[in-house]
Amino acid sequence: MTPTLPRAGGAHLLVVRNLWVHKGGSPWTMALFSVFEPVLYLLAIGVGIGGLVGQVPGVEVPYAAYIAPALLATAVMNSALEETGQSAYAKLAFDRFYHSLIVTPMTVGGVVAGEVLWGMLRGLITGAGFLVVIAAFGLVQSPWILLAVPAGLLIGFAFGAASLAATGYMRGWHDFQYVQLVMLPMFLFATTFYPVTVYPPVIRVLVETLPLYHAIELVRGLALGRLAPGLLLNAAYLIVFGALFLVWARRRWAWLLAS
Amino acid sequence: MFRALHYWLYRYRRTWRGTIVISVANPLLFLLAIGAGLGALVRGSVDGVSYLEFFAPGLLAAAAFQNAFVDGGFAVTSASRRERIYPTAAATPLEPGEIFGGHLLFITLRLALSAAAFVLVMALFGLVSGPGVAVAVVGAATLTGLALAAPLAAWAVTVRDIPQLNTVFRFGMMPLYLFSGTFFSVAQLPGPIRAVVQVMPLWHGVDLCRTLALGTAALGPSLLHLGYLAGLVVAGVLAGRVTFRRCLHT
Amino acid sequence: MVVLNAVIEAAGLEKTYPARDRGGTPFRAVAGIGLRVERGEAFGFLGPNGAGKSSTMRMLGGVSAPTAGTLRILGLDPAAHGRRVRARLGVVPQDDSLDVHLTVRENLLVYGRYFGLSRKAVRERAGELLEFARLTEKADERVEHLSGGMRRRLTIARALINDPEILLLDEPTTGLDPQARHVLWDRLFRLKQDGVTLILTTHYMDEAEQLCDRLVIMDKGLIADEGSPRELIERHITREVLELRFPPGEHEQVAVKLGRDGLPEPERLEVLPDRLLWYAEDGETALARATAAGVQPITALVRRATLEDVFLRLTGRSLTD
Known part of the structure; x- marks a missing residue:
């Protein structure tokens, strides 16, 4: 008997397996879970502080409508991070799940691609869920916002790949605090709550190198219907960023799983 | 009790770098991004002061509350289940009550240290008017944290695993953190929601810290806040003595 | 004339792990071994912890590239044809590493798909294997609720999902109680009778004597001697x-x-x-x-x-x- 080897290193089979694990829950409960926190931020900061904020330079829409796309991008990012971060780490270090995969015809490349794909899928669900919330709050400014959901795939790709690479370096749970230390300032400063123009030029350049900045720019541009060639640049940034980290993750995980 | 405290101090010597990230860096970043950054965009004043002046003491209380959840929730469940620190200690002559007390002392110390670090930064922003105020505010923040940590620890020791706490954190703590008058005045909230928020311990902590820091504290409300928070600590300690015994000596 | 048909041939096989820290010394787990395993044989590696058994097994499993030496598994070089080799092997790791989020049956179904088997083929095979591992009644239970012996039997069933020509077992009965060990031995006997080549490591003498036609004694990354259990006893003591x-x-x-x-x-x-x-x-x-x-x-x-x-x-x- 010569079975045909699974294509693409079996990446899709890992996605199928992850779906299988979640088959009890509906995608909407999943989305509800991931959307809860950004909704709170939308309320507290968008509506609460938004009431205190006057005309923000460069923002012509209601303040809540301005930060909603940023929160969507962040929520998508966090969903991908959850799957490729702590969840993947648990499977690696405690369940030794990946070790049981590489003795099969699955390849390390397939495993890495599969987990990133899964993170993207999770992000997609979260993005769709948050879009419903934005609509329910009456914060939709342009029909182009529908494209924010597929744009979320790029966000999931970029952050999923980077996070999976980082997970390959974790020595224990406490190391995830350092991930927090990177993610939180990025969340707070990557133009989530105010435009990049409020920063002095030096910091502005710094902010513009952040991947979340490009994720937010992309989603916000679509959500507010401000289509510009710059959006393609944002998308390209995310693709290149994700591709580089995907290669890195593959190398790191090949080493991890072979030793 | 001090022997149990000794354990946590010893352990802390190795892990403080990681924990400092959450307990100090986290609120400082919020202070910078929201208080100073977003606050700069706020028109006029909030309750008669600048947004940063308004926000900082509220955030201090909220951060203490959040730290209390990490230390009194996650750390306690982990010590009782995954790491099995409590069961190991319970096999020695240490009494469950002492194990609980020792850990709570350690949490108090950590809360006070984090609050002190935060107040130091507030002082650098020119938000603290004198050493007396600083001490009072650190004390108030520590008490706020303890009002959560004590009852939470009493419950957390009975919890089976971390995910249960994650759920409570996400659906319980986050709303409190964001809506207890931390980021904006509760006066902005619709009546029924405001009533609910004002029953919650965090609002009392926020109001206590804020009025102390701004020098607007009045005796009546302050005593009410203090009494309420202290009452929670006492209730938590009493409950914890029972639950720790029940969980560790079975 | 006896036609010998080697499924595994190795010569001068070495495995050295790079130093974990800068300035540390590399660790030579396998220091040059040669072996030949015939089809249908039950072959054992016997030795204490740290003798190099598990490292050897990982090389034989096609997941760890030898640092030096030649290795042919089913006539193929695993460095060049890792996936094709792995498709024809079954691996029972020391720590089970079952998919704890799935049920017993799902573990088999999902695992079979990793080999590129069709859904239908996997479903049929899973039914047979549940029977073989005496787990049919537990089929829909979550893996976390199984006893140690059941887990190990499931791991073996999982390793058989692709009808492998060689079954690699790393310390198959370590940590099991005596009764569970005997049940397991019985299952392995049956596989042997069905013509599956068994390669196992163990530090239990009784296990080696029970199961192995031939074995090597490993110590410090080298083979100290080779033969059937009886031969070895007669030769040395x-x-x-x-x-x-x-x-x-x-x-x-x-x-x-x-x-x-x-x-x-x-x-x-x-x-x-x-x-x-x-x-x-x-x-x-x-x-x-x-x-x-x-x-x-x-x-x-x-x-x-x-x-x-x-x-x-x-x-x-x-x-x-």
Whole structure:
């Protein structure tokens, strides 16, 4: 008997397996879970502080409508991070799940691609869920916002790949605090709550190198219907960023799983 | 009790770098991004002061509350289940009550240290008017944290695993953190929601810290806040003595 | 004429792990071994922890590239054809590493898909294997609720999902209670009868004697000797062993008194920290001679020699060290 080897290193089979694990829950409960926190931020900061904020330079829409796309991008990012971060780490270090995969015809490349794909899928669900919330709050400014959901795939790709690479370096749970230390300032400063123009030029350049900045720019541009060639640049940034980290993750995980 | 405290101090010597990230860096970043950054965009004043002046003491209380959840929730469940620190200690002559007390002392110390670090930064922003105020505010923040940590620890020791706490954190703590008058005045909230928020311990902590820091504290409300928070600590300690015994000596 | 058909051929096989820290020394887990396993054989690696057994198994499994030497698995070079090799192997790792989020049956179904098997083929095969592993009644339970023995049987069933030509088992019964071990041995016997090549590591003598047609004794990354269990015992030691126990510290003294250096071949005395071993063709006669020499042990026991004794002879160390 010569079975045909699974294509693409079996990446899709890992996605199928992850779906299988979640088959009890509906995608909407999943989305509800991931959307809860950004909704709170939308309320507290968008509506609460938004009431205190006057005309923000460069923002012509209601303040809540301005930060909603940023929160969507962040929520998508966090969903991908959850799957490729702590969840993947648990499977690696405690369940030794990946070790049981590489003795099969699955390849390390397939495993890495599969987990990133899964993170993207999770992000997609979260993005769709948050879009419903934005609509329910009456914060939709342009029909182009529908494209924010597929744009979320790029966000999931970029952050999923980077996070999976980082997970390959974790020595224990406490190391995830350092991930927090990177993610939180990025969340707070990557133009989530105010435009990049409020920063002095030096910091502005710094902010513009952040991947979340490009994720937010992309989603916000679509959500507010401000289509510009710059959006393609944002998308390209995310693709290149994700591709580089995907290669890195593959190398790191090949080493991890072979030793 | 001090022997149990000794354990946590010893352990802390190795892990403080990681924990400092959450307990100090986290609120400082919020202070910078929201208080100073977003606050700069706020028109006029909030309750008669600048947004940063308004926000900082509220955030201090909220951060203490959040730290209390990490230390009194996650750390306690982990010590009782995954790491099995409590069961190991319970096999020695240490009494469950002492194990609980020792850990709570350690949490108090950590809360006070984090609050002190935060107040130091507030002082650098020119938000603290004198050493007396600083001490009072650190004390108030520590008490706020303890009002959560004590009852939470009493419950957390009975919890089976971390995910249960994650759920409570996400659906319980986050709303409190964001809506207890931390980021904006509760006066902005619709009546029924405001009533609910004002029953919650965090609002009392926020109001206590804020009025102390701004020098607007009045005796009546302050005593009410203090009494309420202290009452929670006492209730938590009493409950914890029972639950720790029940969980560790079975 | 007997047609030999090697499924595994290795020569000069080495595995060196790079240093974990800067300035550390690389660790040579396997220091150059050669072996040949025939189709249908049950082949064992026997040795203490750290002997290099697991590293060897990982190389044979096609997941860890040898640092030096040549290796052919089913006639293929695993470095170049890893996936094709792995598609024809079954691997039972030491720590089970079952998918704890799935049920017993789902573990088999999902795992089969990793081999590129069709859904239908996997479903049929899973049914047979559940039967084989005596887990049919547990099919829809979550893996976390299984006992250690059941988990191990499921791991074996999982490894068989692709109908492998070679089954690699790393310490298959470590950590199991005696009854669970016997159930497992029975299943492995059946596989052997069905013509599956079994390759296993163990540090249990009884397991090696029960299951292996042929085995190698490994120590410090090298093969100390090779043969069938009986051959090894006959080659290195006597048929019986007399175990004598004395108060702590007296063993050396007693050994001298018993004339350690003047014993007739192939008899031998071995001093262990807690007892004295007298290798003799007839244990009872040896005991009589000891008594005649005026030696009064706390306990005396005559038993058959085992692979444990062979190992002690070959390496000067006890297996459980």
